[in-house]
Amino acid sequence: MNKIVTFGEVLMRLSPLGNKKMKQTNLLEYYFGGTEINVGISLANFGNKVKHISCISDDFIGETAIGYLRQYNVDTRDIYRTHRPMGMYFLEVGAVMRPSTIAYNRSNSAFSGVTPDMVNWEKALNKCNWFHWTGITPGLSQGAYDTLKAGLIAAKAKGITVSSDPTYRSGLWKYGVDAKDAIQDLMQYVNIFNGGIDEINGILGTEYGYGNEDFITASKELIEKYPNIEKVFDKIRISINASWQKIKGRMWNGKEFKETDPIEITHIVDRIGTGDAFAAGLIYGLLNFDDYRAMEFASAACALKHTFPGDINYATVKDVEHLLSGNTGGRVNR
16 A cells, blocks of 8 residues: 655634625634645545644644544644644635635744654655655745755655645745745655646746647756656646636656646536645556556546535545546436
């Protein structure tokens, strides 16, 4: 069985029910999520052995979060507890032409206080064959950046495959480190790059367009600069409005370019965590299929996440394969 390690913040999400604005209600529902743990839980739902490394609040909120992760068979033994509060964000879910809106409250969170001495990476990565991180984590604090880098150095020494979604929130980088410099530094440890033209342009300082030829050229330049990167994958979202979109994937694996057919989602239930669902589907796919089938699996997993409320993709391998076989009508299974 594959053992996959993810590292990042566990967040509490608070939202008005349905598509209401905060001003319309005093009732909120909560979910746990966070981009790396979204990937981890999805991979656990696909049958993989998953460990998540993090730092959360030492209170009943943190205890509830731990229980939530254990519910999905995620190993929580390397999650550390601190007096700082759980990071959270508030989400107003949009509809049709009205976009969703997010406000974060995480600058003094438990995870932002993580430091390299908290994590024994040698032990944490024991028998691991895949390590996943995103560009959000190093933007939270110097400690988060240093701890992640220590983990990546350990993973490289062990020959562990490292995947990254280098997308980062520019508003998070408030501790004196330049985001571009930090992400460039961490790219030397990445084998599977899960990002599009915006991410590549940000790393290379280029201005490639969004067409396929530019994507191929940009991917080649990225791999030339960082020869440790073996393959580049990109999730493409085609938006009709906030409730109706299409998803497809494209790739350059160092040898060939391919893209999938788009999957249409005519009524979005929740789009938070859909990129994480793509990442999890891609990791599972690359561990089990060829590159193109992996990308198809990732696109289908991403599409299915749009049908689940909350941050997590609850789809199983069977659910994804069912969609890939052409079953898009949503008929009742009996």
